[in-house]
Amino acid sequence: MKVLVSVIVAVACLFTFSAAHAEDILNGAGASFPAPVYQAWAYDYNKATGIKLNYQSIGSGGGIRQITSRTVDFGASDAPLSPEALDKDGLLQFPAVMGGVVLVVNLPGVKSGQLTLDSEAVCKAYLGETKYWDDAHIKSMNPGVTLPHTEITVVHRSDGSGTTAIFTNYLSGQCSDWKTKVGAGTSVKFPVGIGGKGNEGVSNYVKQAATSIGYVEYAYAKQNNLAYTLLKNPQGKVLAPSFETFKEAAASANFDPKKHFDLWLVNAPGKDAWPIAGATFILLAKDKKDSSMKTVKFYDWSFKNGDSKADELTYVPLPKALKDKVRAYWKEHGLI
Amino acid sequence: MAIIEKRNSVDFAFSLITALASGVVVLLILGILIVLVRESWLAISHFGVVKFIKSTDWDPVKENFGAATTIFGTFVSTVLALFIAIPVAIGIAIFVTEISPNFMKEPIGIAIELLAAIPSIIYGMWGLFTLAPIMSKYIEPALKASIGAVPVVGILFQGTPMGIDMLTASVILSIMIIPFTASISRDSFNLTPAVVKESAYAIGATKWEVVKNVVLPYSKLGIYGGITLSLGRALGETMAVAFVLGNNHQITTSLFNAAATITVTLANEFTEADKDLYLSSLFYLALILFIMSFIALALAKFFLLKAERKTSR
Numbered sequence: 001m002k003v004l005v006s007v008i009v010a011v012a013c014l015f016t017f018s019a020a021h022a023e024d025i026l027n028g029a030g031a032s033f034p035a036p037v038y039q040a041w042a043y044d045y046n047k048a049t050g051i052k053l054n055y056q057s058i059g060s061g062g063g064i065r066q067i068t069s070r071t072v073d074f075g076a077s078d079a080p081l082s083p084e085a086l087d088k089d090g091l092l093q094f095p096a097v098m099g100g101v102v103l104v105v106n107l108p109g110v111k112s113g114q115l116t117l118d119s120e121a122v123c124k125a126y127l128g129e130t131k132y133w134d135d136a137h138i139k140s141m142n143p144g145v146t147l148p149h150t151e152i153t154v155v156h157r158s159d160g161s162g163t164t165a166i167f168t169n170y171l172s173g174q175c176s177d178w179k180t181k182v183g184a185g186t187s188v189k190f191p192v193g194i195g196g197k198g199n200e201g202v203s204n205y206v207k208q209a210a211t212s213i214g215y216v217e218y219a220y221a222k223q224n225n226l227a228y229t230l231l232k233n234p235q236g237k238v239l240a241p242s243f244e245t246f247k248e249a250a251a252s253a254n255f256d257p258k259k260h261f262d263l264w265l266v267n268a269p270g271k272d273a274w275p276i277a278g279a280t281f282i283l284l285a286k287d288k289k290d291s292s293m294k295t296v297k298f299y300d301w302s303f304k305n306g307d308s309k310a311d312e313l314t315y316v317p318l319p320k321a322l323k324d325k326v327r328a329y330w331k332e333h334g335l336i
Numbered sequence: 337m338a339i340i341e342k343r344n345s346v347d348f349a350f351s352l353i354t355a356l357a358s359g360v361v362v363l364l365i366l367g368i369l370i371v372l373v374r375e376s377w378l379a380i381s382h383f384g385v386v387k388f389i390k391s392t393d394w395d396p397v398k399e400n401f402g403a404a405t406t407i408f409g410t411f412v413s414t415v416l417a418l419f420i421a422i423p424v425a426i427g428i429a430i431f432v433t434e435i436s437p438n439f440m441k442e443p444i445g446i447a448i449e450l451l452a453a454i455p456s457i458i459y460g461m462w463g464l465f466t467l468a469p470i471m472s473k474y475i476e477p478a479l480k481a482s483i484g485a486v487p488v489v490g491i492l493f494q495g496t497p498m499g500i501d502m503l504t505a506s507v508i509l510s511i512m513i514i515p516f517t518a519s520i521s522r523d524s525f526n527l528t529p530a531v532v533k534e535s536a537y538a539i540g541a542t543k544w545e546v547v548k549n550v551v552l553p554y555s556k557l558g559i560y561g562g563i564t565l566s567l568g569r570a571l572g573e574t575m576a577v578a579f580v581l582g583n584n585h586q587i588t589t590s591l592f593n594a595a596a597t598i599t600v601t602l603a604n605e606f607t608e609a610d611k612d613l614y615l616s617s618l619f620y621l622a623l624i625l626f627i628m629s630f631i632a633l634a635l636a637k638f639f640l641l642k643a644e645r646k647t648s649r
Binding site for chain 2: 061079158162182187201
């Protein structure tokens with residue numbers, strides 16, 4: 001009997017203990033792409049303020065569904081929702097962090113930054129129209145590179161992903177054939193190529209398959225020592241992927257707070273803007289003011305203190321001007 | 337009197353608990369079915385049944401969905417895996433029960449059971465990083481050069497071997513289902529009465545003849561049972577094949593092409609399915625798989641019962 005009583009007391013204590021702490025817990029769910037940086041920020045935030053943040057990387061689709069049904073404090077999505085969709089479900093949206101997508105190739109003797117491509121070359125390869133590497137158009141851009149007469153093995157993602165959404169939006173913006181034949185989205189019907197599961201799957205196939213091309217997040221290309229290509233942006237400038245060119249894309253893009261920042265960060269107008277970048281977004285419920293304010297506090301803190309952590313994890317922090325825009329947006333909606 | 341009553345009430349409680357436990361299983365299955373139908377209702381009413389099953393289109397952007405490619409992929413990978421696994425598994429079972437020296441029986445048996453204990457994600461990773469390169473560099477080019485040149489059958493081995501294809505996926509699946517078939521076959525081989533086997537040896541039968549004419553006919557049912565279990569596992573296997581199948585929605589004749597199965601599509605696309613119709617179509621695929629597995633297992637049960645009746649007569 002004594003044992004039983006003490007067990008009950010212990011359990012009761014545990015419950016009150018966790019109930020007292022429940023106030024200091026924030027729950028978020030969604031996109032898997034930014035999960036590592038959110039979790040790193042959450043760890044530092046917890047150390048600084050004692051507030052705990054749980055972020056579950058269940059995918060953007062799941063994040064949107066969870067915030068729509070109000071089961072989490074905030075949702076996260078790699079794809080921006082349109083203002084109409086946001087209004088319908090009573091949501092607010094702002095960008096939190098960015099990433100860049102790069103094209104990687106496996107060609108004998110070609111190292112990072114040696115091959116130059118433009119949207120036309122990429123589009124035709126992914127449509128299956130350009131079949132061989134020694135295509136005249138690719139050759140004309142790369143006078144110094146010996147291109148073999150071998151088939152281009154196209155590698156794409158087999159799973160639905162924000163990376164695919166960014167990449168296909170880039171192609172749709174520049175290449176009308178792509179727009180009409182395939183379109184843009186988290187998963188699309190790729191006309192040619194083999195599919196790899198996740199960035200790691202694509203990196204692995206590109207490494208294994210000779211004379212292949214694939215698209216991955218910048219961080220993966222770096223970590224796996226894949227040969228990334230240079231890209232000619234719509235302004236006609238040939239660029240290497242770097243934090244500077246990603247940031248330039250964000251700085252020059254016209255993020256409109258009135259449209260809840262609904263914008264794909266592709267083919268940005270800046271002269272030195274990398275053409276395939278993407279911001280990842282946070283979704284808040286208008287009617288859950290308390291949760292939303294806490295979430296905003298966390299991101300405000302991260303904007304101030306999290307840049308170096310993001311750098312470390314090869315994410316691109318938002319440029320200052322965009323951060324200020326986001327802060328103004330919070331103020332406008334009474335969240336700060 | 338009181339003792340009897342107490343015993344009765346304990347008995348009653350016991351049977352109630354067991355009945356509840358088994359009732360929960362039935363309720364669970366019904367619950368899953370109801371949820372699948374409810375969630376896929378949007379897609380069912382939008383595409384219909386026949387049209388959805390016949391359509392080879394899977395275009396999330398234009399929101400045109402059909403199940404033909406994934407049903408095809410599920411069916412082909414399962415059949416091919418069984419085709420590879422069954423002879424090997426039965427061979428293992430015969431070796432362990434009839435041929436191998438006693439000291440080897442235990443280690444081989446344990447090794448096979450360990451194979452069954454490996455989580456499927458590990459098969460998937462191994463398949464992607466180890467098996468796929470081996471397949472694309474050595475095995476598939478060899479197959480292409482030899483069988484690929486043969487008319488008719490050669491169609492199966494055309495194209496550039498990438499290692500991410502139906503063949504690799506089926507090989508991994510077959511490795512995963514071998515333990516089930518092998519250990520159940522072994523157990524049923526062991527049930528063959530020693531008297532019958534010894535009589536056969538006594539009249540001068542060779543080992544091969546004993547296995548063929550005595551052991552195999554005796555344990556037919558057990559083998560069917562093992563194959564049924566394997567079939568169930570192969571139909572539903574997800575992670576091991578998700579890594580090496582490519583998730584390309586297409587119907588092709590070559591085994592060197594990427595394909596998609598229902599489970600692979602679900603694993604790959606569920607998390608990022610952002611439109612209602614898309615999500616509903618994925619549920620619809622799940623419902624189809626549910627029904628397919630149900631039919632496959634029901635058919636297998638039916639044959640088992642038939643065979644049982646035949647032998648008992």
